[in-house]
Structure formats: C-alpha cells, structure tokens
Amino acid sequence: MDYKDEIIDHYKNPRNFGEMEEADVTINESNSSCGDVVQVQIKIQKSKNSKTQNKEDLVIEEVMWRGVGCAISTAAASMLSEKVVGMTFAEIEKIGDEGIVKMMGGEVNAGRMKCATLAYRALLKAFKTDD
Amino acid sequence: MFDVEKIRADFPILKRKINGHELVYLDSGATSQKPESVLRAMDDFYRNNNANIHRGVYDLSVESTKMVDEVREKVAKFIGGRAEEIIFTRNASESLNLVMYSWGKKNIKEGDVILVTRLEHHSNFVPWQVLCKEKGASFRVVEVDSEGRIDGSSLKRLTEDGKVKLFALTGASNAIGTLVDIKKMVELVKKNNPRVVVVLDASQMVPHMSMDVNKLPVDFVAFSGHKMLGPTGTGVLWGKKEVLLNMEPFMYGGDMISEVGLTETTWADLPNKFEAGTPDIAGIIGLGAAVDYLTNLGMGEVRTHEKELVEYALEKFKLLEDEDLVTVYGVKKSEERGGAIAFNVKGVHSHDVAQVLNNFGICVRSGQHCAAPLVTSFNVMSMVRATFYVYNTKSEIDYLVEKIKEVPKVFI
Numbered sequence: 001m002d003y004k005d006e007i008i009d010h011y012k013n014p015r016n017f018g019e020m021e022e023a024d025v026t027i028n029e030s031n032s033s034c035g036d037v038v039q040v041q042i043k044i045q046k047s048k049n050s051k052t053q054n055k056e057d058l059v060i061e062e063v064m065w066r067g068v069g070c071a072i073s074t075a076a077a078s079m080l081s082e083k084v085v086g087m088t089f090a091e092i093e094k095i096g097d098e099g100i101v102k103m104m105g106g107e108v109n110a111g112r113m114k115c116a117t118l119a120y121r122a123l124l125k126a127f128k129t130d131d
Numbered sequence: 132m133f134d135v136e137k138i139r140a141d142f143p144i145l146k147r148k149i150n151g152h153e154l155v156y157l158d159s160g161a162t163s164q165k166p167e168s169v170l171r172a173m174d175d176f177y178r179n180n181n182a183n184i185h186r187g188v189y190d191l192s193v194e195s196t197k198m199v200d201e202v203r204e205k206v207a208k209f210i211g212g213r214a215e216e217i218i219f220t221r222n223a224s225e226s227l228n229l230v231m232y233s234w235g236k237k238n239i240k241e242g243d244v245i246l247v248t249r250l251e252h253h254s255n256f257v258p259w260q261v262l263c264k265e266k267g268a269s270f271r272v273v274e275v276d277s278e279g280r281i282d283g284s285s286l287k288r289l290t291e292d293g294k295v296k297l298f299a300l301t302g303a304s305n306a307i308g309t310l311v312d313i314k315k316m317v318e319l320v321k322k323n324n325p326r327v328v329v330v331l332d333a334s335q336m337v338p339h340m341s342m343d344v345n346k347l348p349v350d351f352v353a354f355s356g357h358k359m360l361g362p363t364g365t366g367v368l369w370g371k372k373e374v375l376l377n378m379e380p381f382m383y384g385g386d387m388i389s390e391v392g393l394t395e396t397t398w399a400d401l402p403n404k405f406e407a408g409t410p411d412i413a414g415i416i417g418l419g420a421a422v423d424y425l426t427n428l429g430m431g432e433v434r435t436h437e438k439e440l441v442e443y444a445l446e447k448f449k450l451l452e453d454e455d456l457v458t459v460y461g462v463k464k465s466e467e468r469g470g471a472i473a474f475n476v477k478g479v480h481s482h483d484v485a486q487v488l489n490n491f492g493i494c495v496r497s498g499q500h501c502a503a504p505l506v507t508s509f510n511v512m513s514m515v516r517a518t519f520y521v522y523n524t525k526s527e528i529d530y531l532v533e534k535i536k537e538v539p540k541v542f543i
Contacts, residue, residue, distance in 0.1 A: 003541055070483045071483045
C-alpha cells in the first residue's frame, strides 16, 4: 500500500484539529495496538429536526479533534471531520468501516484498520454516550 | 558448522516475494518461520500415524502416544528438566495463566505481594495484576533504568518488607531485547523473601540460547513453541516437580483424571494432570522436529550468530542516530542484549515506518509489542522492532538500514 497524496496532505495539514470551546460531546478513544489516543468533540445542530428527539436524527454541526497518531489515523480523523458535517447519526452509522476505506482512497492494509477507524469509532461512541 | 545460507534453504517461506521484493523477515520475536523438517514432521504424522494419545490399545494410538512422549523427553533434555515436569500448552501465555490459576489462586492471599518488572510482556504482567486485584494482594512493578535494565535499587526497595510471595520476571525483553541477570535478580529478592516462588518467562530465551532450568533459581519456566521454529498452538510450562505435585488442575476433562466416580474424581499423575483434553498432537510432533533442528545447529552457535547480528545492527543504527534519523532504545552492549533492536524513525509513527518498510518486503513489528508499561517508560507511545533469528543475515540488516533512510522521504 502506498501513501496517497491526499493522505499525506491531511496528515501534514490536519483539518479541524484542536479543541472546541463548547462541545456537546467529547469522547476519547484509543488504539490498543500502539497506544494512540484521539479526542473527538462534536457540536450538534439544534434547529434542524427539532421536532424529534431521536438520536438517529441529530445532525452534526461541527467536529474538532486532536491526538497524536500515525499518518493513517491522522488523515482519517481529518477527512472524517470534514465528511460528517451535516450528517445525521443514522447516516454516520451507515458509513461503516467500508465507507472509511472508501473515504481514504479505497485501500487500507487490514493491519491498519484500527488506525483508519480510530476517530470513526470515537464518533460512534459520542452518540452512544449521548443517551 | 553454522551456515546461514544452508539454513535459509531449509525455510520454504523465505523464497516468497513481498511487493516484488525478497522477503526480509525480521519479526521472529513474534513468531519464527518454520523449516521444512517441522512442516514435514506434522504432515507425516497426519498421513501415517494419526490417532488420539493415551486412548487406544491399537497400534496407531500406541505410536502417537509414544511420539508425544518422545517430544516431551526431547523438550525436557533441551532445557534440562525432567519429562514429567514438562506440560504442553498452547503458548507461553497459557503456560503463565496455568500458574496463575493453579498455583496463584490457591496460594496468594490478602496482604501478599506479587512482584513483576517493567520489562514484562503483558502475558507475564496482566495475569498477576488481575490476581492481585481479586485477592486483595499488592502488585509491585520493579522499575527499569534509562537503558531498560532492571533497576536493582528499585527491586531492593520493593522487596525489603519480606512480603513477596511470587516473583514473575522475563529472561529477555521481547520489546527491547534486554537480557536479564536472572540469578542476581532472584538472589536480591530472596534476601528478604527466602520462600518466594519464581516464574520465568523464557519465551525470548529458549529459542535463542542454551538454557538449563536446574541451574536457575526458578520454580516455573514458560515459553512458546512457535517462537522456536515450531508450529503455532504449541507452548510449554516447566515446573519443579515438588511444586507441581502440590497444585490442583487448571482445566478438567479427558486425559487428566485417574478415577472418576459419581461424587469424586482423582487426578492423573504429572504431567497429564495439567493437560485436559486432546492436545495439539501434530503441533507437538512439529515442536519435536524444531527442537531437533535447533539441537543440530547447537544453541551456543545460535546465540553467537544472533549476537553478531545485533552487534552489527547496533553499529549500523548508530550511524543512523548520528544522522539524526532514528532513536534506538535499550542497552548498548550486545552481551546484555538478545537479537532484538527497538527504534523509532524521527518524526514518523512506528506504524507508518512498518508500512513503508513492508513496501520493500521487510517485516518488522510496530506498536507497543505487548509491553505497554515498558514502551511508555521511554516517553514514546510506540516503537518499531526488528528481531533476528537463525536465518537472518548481515545483508538483511544493511537492506533494512538502507530502506529506513527512505521512510522520512514519504512523509516530507
């Protein structure tokens, strides 16, 4: 597997990197194979779909994240932080590991899936703890 | 004569190409490759001798039983123990867990101390941590110095109160290669804890150097078969007969009983008492072939070869350090080091290093090497590790060093 230019770009210039002042949810997730930890923070859109309280219908307004990681986990978190804005939880759940691989250009070594999905797992957890 | 090229020819997998390159396998610390003779022994067994052991009176069963017993003798001879003291397990982790469940649960009480070191693989760390929590015992971790040697003063301090009931230590660090002066460490512990039971994780020793359990002040020795040219699914626990006799079984079932009644059951003699169920018979036969292979090479020769490799690697890596490209961890003297070198490429995550090296056909491990407490003590989250074995060569180390130089370029 080669590192695609887009991965290297997100790795070197991670988007939405940092800490959010007033996050609705903050979640930490770690990668057991290397000890890397990522923090993902989200702000949930209040106006849209306000009729329903269903978790599935909550819409992401903003994502910020931080952590030290490898090129794959960093690029994945960066790309994900752009991708999920405006999505509902139901839509995010649908992305799945396959969607993450697709997002990263269609090729992730099986041994690196933990790296690629680190931020995604945090994001899924964020909604779960919101119950 | 130790002839690496001849040895390499015995390992079919070394002919494989990875991403168009020759396979450079530098992860024997995780599991070793297997020579033709091991593969053939297992295949032959299934084709010609397969039957369950200790069950039948027919010829096949008698043969397979005899074959397993012979391997037990062989393994015993290889490490200096008696055959009845050799218990076959799936791997070193299971061996260590056997001691925890069988010996530990019965003998560790509230207020006792279990001592481990920061060098341990998780498998000689977590079981003891869990047992201490369960029993209300205290779990103490001996620190290491800046090069990753066991810190004698930390050990003295933690053993002064005489409460240490069990001391679990590794003979060689799987992550950074430190060789431990086992006798010295156990002596220090025994000074105030004369009755301490000692559990040695020899997973990175038995495959790499000659060893005699009778000359070591230890009660249990655990190691894996698959790290010493044997198949996966094989491990060994050696225990001192006197200690094993006073232990209850860890698992119950077939082959480990003496008499079974409706209300009471008595246990088989050693070592069957600890081997419930049908073992990995073909695997054990394969392990026997691996022991033969290593015995033919001579363990002194094996150690010399690996020591030369690690010395050479340390020299080459020193040059990379001088170029400010890498950080190397662990002791600098090859006498105190097994065939492992742990490092990081500056500014690049260990997983990314391993990934780029894989593109060149090089297999190295990255991450925490099942030794998080040790790795993080060097103020890093993870490391890259290259481990050497009988089939590795200096030219492979040259190739590794050359390709390490390519790594940072990918990320600039």
